[in-house]
Amino acid sequence: MASSSVRRGVSRLSHLLQNTSPLASSAHSCSGRCPGLSSGELAPFGSRMASSQIVRNRMKSVKSIQKITKAMKMVAASKLRGVQVKAENSRGFWQPFVALLGDHPDIESKKNVILTISSDRGLCGGINSTSVKFSKAMFTLSASEEPAKYVILGEKGKVQLQRDSKKNIQMVVTDIQKMPINFTQISMIADEILKNVEFDTIKIIYNKFGSVVSFLPSVATIPSPEVIARESEAGGKLEQLESYEIEGGDSKAEVLQNLSEFQFAAMLFNASLENACSEQGARMSAMDSSTRNASEMLEKLTLKYNRSRQASITTELIEIISGAAALEAAS
């Protein structure tokens, strides 16, 4: 961006330089040949006019970047407020499931599915890379007779995982954030996943929202109804389920199936909301540090600009005075 504005600045300068001294125009041709001239570096032949123009253009572009990142930070802050309330309200929704069934990441399972939640847009710090790193680690850890499969939510995760695990990706869902996340939308996605993907357990990997500056990569484990039935026999991990009377369906298996599907939708809902919160928080801090960097750059550039301006004024004065002195000496 800086080099293109330099090029533009130099061509604007060329209009001014049409009728002026060959000194300036040769400097223009020099800068024209090397548009990547960085700010502050005086072009050869001491044409300070061109260099201060370069610095001024660079300052303009840095200032506009600063304005943009500041606006993005405020937008992210306001979006965060909205999603944070929803995420906190949704936490109560999955806790009863964990209270009933517990959380067993080490449950025995042959067909593992890893569901990675990522964002659709970038500029949000490192959260997508963290999610992908953890997904790859989970993938290696859960290797059994069959390799695990990926289901990916979000554009950024898809791009990163496609690079080296393309054949293990089973399903990709993108553009979720076009509308605000709600439970109906998530239950439809959950339905699609349950229809098309066979699994013993699904591990949902997402960034849990701790605070505006802390995002914890987390994994939520959802066992399938068959695994729940198997583990609720005596000696399994879900033994306490046996003490419950199970009503409300034609058979215990049917109720457990509905329960597992409902649990999946509830956890996915909470996980997407938490990830959306983390995304906005990470974007806020990324844009904040961009703005700060931009203002630091602007300070340095201002100093350079003033120095080059004063140097050119001094040179002109010296030329005038030495010219006047030479005339006097001659007369």
Added chain:
Amino acid sequence: MVLSLRVMAPNRIVWNSEVGEITLSTNSGQIGILPNHAPLLTALDMGVSKIRSGGQWSAMASMGGFAMIDNNRVTILVNEAEVSDEIDPIEAQKDYEVAQMELAKAEGRKRKIEANLAFKRAKARLEASTIS
């Protein structure tokens, strides 16, 4: 001895207090819950649950979910729920009649299922608004 009841929808907590008795509607009938009930896990149908708190009965329309009862703690998770005093009875009656008409003239399997769900929802809301 009281039951502590929590009813939760995905976006909010609908009920969170201590109550004396609950009547749930499941697809195998109505179940009454009194203190010291055995541990129970049941699926809920789209219907009306009645809650007695301090001698007063109130009703709640819920759109399907699960109820877990353990140790005098009742946790109900629903897709959507409305307590009777949030429902406007006149509006509920109108919705019910509209849904009834839609169900009668629905064509095609998909429309029939949608109309059926809308009808059940309107019926539950109407029942809840008229009970208490």
